[in-house]
Amino acid sequence: MSGKKVVVITGASDGIGAAAARGLHAAGHTVVVVGRSAEKTRAVAEELSVDGYVADFTRLDDVERLAGRLRDTYPRIDVLANNAGGVFGTRRKTVDGFEKTFQVNHLAPFLLTRRLLDTLIASRASVLQTSSTVRFAKEIHLDDLDHDRHYDPVHAYGASKLENILFTTELHRRHHAEGLSAASFYPGNISTNFASDTTSPVMRLVRFVGTKPLIGRALLNTPEQGADQLVWLADGTPGTDWRSGAYYFKRKDVPPRNPQAADPDLARGLWERSEELLAGRLSEPA
Numbered sequence: 001m002s003g004k005k006v007v008v009i010t011g012a013s014d015g016i017g018a019a020a021a022r023g024l025h026a027a028g029h030t031v032v033v034v035g036r037s038a039e040k041t042r043a044v045a046e047e048l049s050v051d052g053y054v055a056d057f058t059r060l061d062d063v064e065r066l067a068g069r070l071r072d073t074y075p076r077i078d079v080l081a082n083n084a085g086g087v088f089g090t091r092r093k094t095v096d097g098f099e100k101t102f103q104v105n106h107l108a109p110f111l112l113t114r115r116l117l118d119t120l121i122a123s124r125a126s127v128l129q130t131s132s133t134v135r136f137a138k139e140i141h142l143d144d145l146d147h148d149r150h151y152d153p154v155h156a157y158g159a160s161k162l163e164n165i166l167f168t169t170e171l172h173r174r175h176h177a178e179g180l181s182a183a184s185f186y187p188g189n190i191s192t193n194f195a196s197d198t199t200s201p202v203m204r205l206v207r208f209v210g211t212k213p214l215i216g217r218a219l220l221n222t223p224e225q226g227a228d229q230l231v232w233l234a235d236g237t238p239g240t241d242w243r244s245g246a247y248y249f250k251r252k253d254v255p256p257r258n259p260q261a262a263d264p265d266l267a268r269g270l271w272e273r274s275e276e277l278l279a280g281r282l283s284e285p286a
Contacts, residue, residue, distance in 0.1 A: 006077050006123075007234050008032045008070060010055075010109065011084030013040035016130070016187055019227035020081065020234070021048060027235055032074070034066065034084070057084055057108035058094045064281060067115035076123045079234045080116060082109035082164070083130040087157040091147065098277070099146040101153070105160030106145075110167060110274045114282055117175070124179035128233050129168050131184040131247065132161035135257040140266075142273045163270055165247055165256055170267040172245030181238035185248040187226035 007024050011017040013035025025031045025048045033052045035041035045052025051073070055066040070077065085105040092100045098107060113120070113127055120127065137158030141149075145163075147156050168184040176182070232251055238244045246253045247261070260266055275282060 004028055004030060005079055005234070006030045006032065006074055007079040007081065008034065008074075008077055009081040009083055009230075010034040010057075010112070011036075011130070013037050013044055016190055016223045016226040016230060017081075017083045018044050019223040020083070020230040021050070023224075023227055023231040024234055025050065027231070029235070032070070036084070057104045058096075058100060060094075060096045060103070060108065060111060060278075060281060063108045063111050064115060067112055070116060071119055075119070077116065077119050077125055078123055079126045079128065080113060080120060081128045081130070081230055081234060082113065083128075083230065084109065085130065085160070087153055089153055091151040091156075093146075099148075099151070099156065101156040101160050102145050102147070102163075105157070106163040106167065107274060107277065109164075111278055111281060113167075113171070114275075114278075121175060121178045121180050125181070126234065126238055126244075127168070127171060127180065127182045128230060129164040129182070129184040130230065131164040131168075131186055131256075132158070133186050133257065134158060134162045134165065134261060137162045137258055137260070139260065140270075142266075142269050145273065145277075162256075162258060162260060165261045166263075166267040166270045167274075168247070169245050169261075169264070170271045173264070173267070174271075176244050181244035183233055183238070183242055183244065183246055183248060185229045185233065187229050188221040188249075190221050190223060190226040 007029050009017050009021050012021045012033035021031045021033050031050045033044050034055055036056050038054045041052045041054050053066055055062040088100050094100055094103050138155050140159045140162055165184045168182045171182040233242055236242055243253055247256045
C-alpha cells in the first residue's frame with residue numbers, strides 16, 4: 001500500500017461496490033460510499049463508520065449536487081471509482097431527456113468526473129471505470145447514443161460499457177500528463193442484485209442462474225471476487241502496479257475484445273459529443 005488514500009466509490013450500496021468499500025476500508029483507506037438507495041447506502045456507511053452520499057444517476061441535478069458536496073468536503077480525492085451502473089428493460093428517457101442506460105452508465109459518471117476534474121488533477125488521482133467484457137457489444141454511433149433508431153436492453157448496456165472504456169482512454173490521453181491516471185476493468189460475471197429490474201430475457205437468465213447455489217458458484221463470481229479488481233487498482237500505484245489508460249481483467253492488462261475500444265477517433269468523438277450533450281452543465285471545457 002502506497003499510503004492512506006481518499007477513495008470515492010459510486011454504486012457502493014450493494015454488490016461489488018459495497019465489497020470494494022469493505023476491502024479498501026480494511027486496508028486503511030478513507031472510503032466514501034455513494035449509492036442510489038438511501039437505506040442501503042446508510043447501512044454500508046454505518047457499518048464502516050464512513051461518509052455516505054445518496055445520488056440518483058437518472059437525475060443529473062443529483063450528480064451535480066454530489067460533485068459539489070464532494071469538492072467542498074474533500075480537498076483531496078485520490079481515487080474516484082465510477083462503479084454505478086445498471087441494465088434496464090423497456091426503453092425509457094430520464095427527466096433530463098436521455099436514454100436511461102446511456103445516462104446512468106456513461107453520461108452521469110462523465111459529468112461527475114468532469115465536475116471533480118480540478119480536484120482529481122491536483123490530487124494526482126486515479127479514475128477507475130467498472131466496465132464489462134464488451135466482446136459482444138454492437139457498434140456505437142455518436143449520432144445515436146440514445147438508441148433512438150434501435151434499442152434493446154443488452155445492446156444499450158454493451159454500448160455503455162464500451163463507452164466506459166473509451167472514456168478511460170480519452171481521459172488518459174487528455175490528462176495523464178497533468179498527473180491523472182485512469183483504468184477500466186471487467187470484474188467478471190458477478191452474482192449480485194445487478195439487473196434486478198430488467199425485462200431482458202438474457203439478463204433474467206443470468207439472474208436466475210445466480211439464485212441457484214450449485215450452478216451459480218460454478219458460473220458466477222461472488223461480489224468479493226468481482227471487487228478484487230477494483231480494490232487492487234485503487235490500492236495500487238499507477239505506473240508501478242498498473243498502466244494508465246489500460247483495461248484490466250483478473251489483474252492483467254489485456255486488450256478489450258472489441259475493435260471499437262481501440263479506436264482513438266471514436267474515444268475523442270465520444271468525449272466531444274458528451275460535452276455537447278452536457279454543455280449547460282459544464283462551466284468550462286476541460
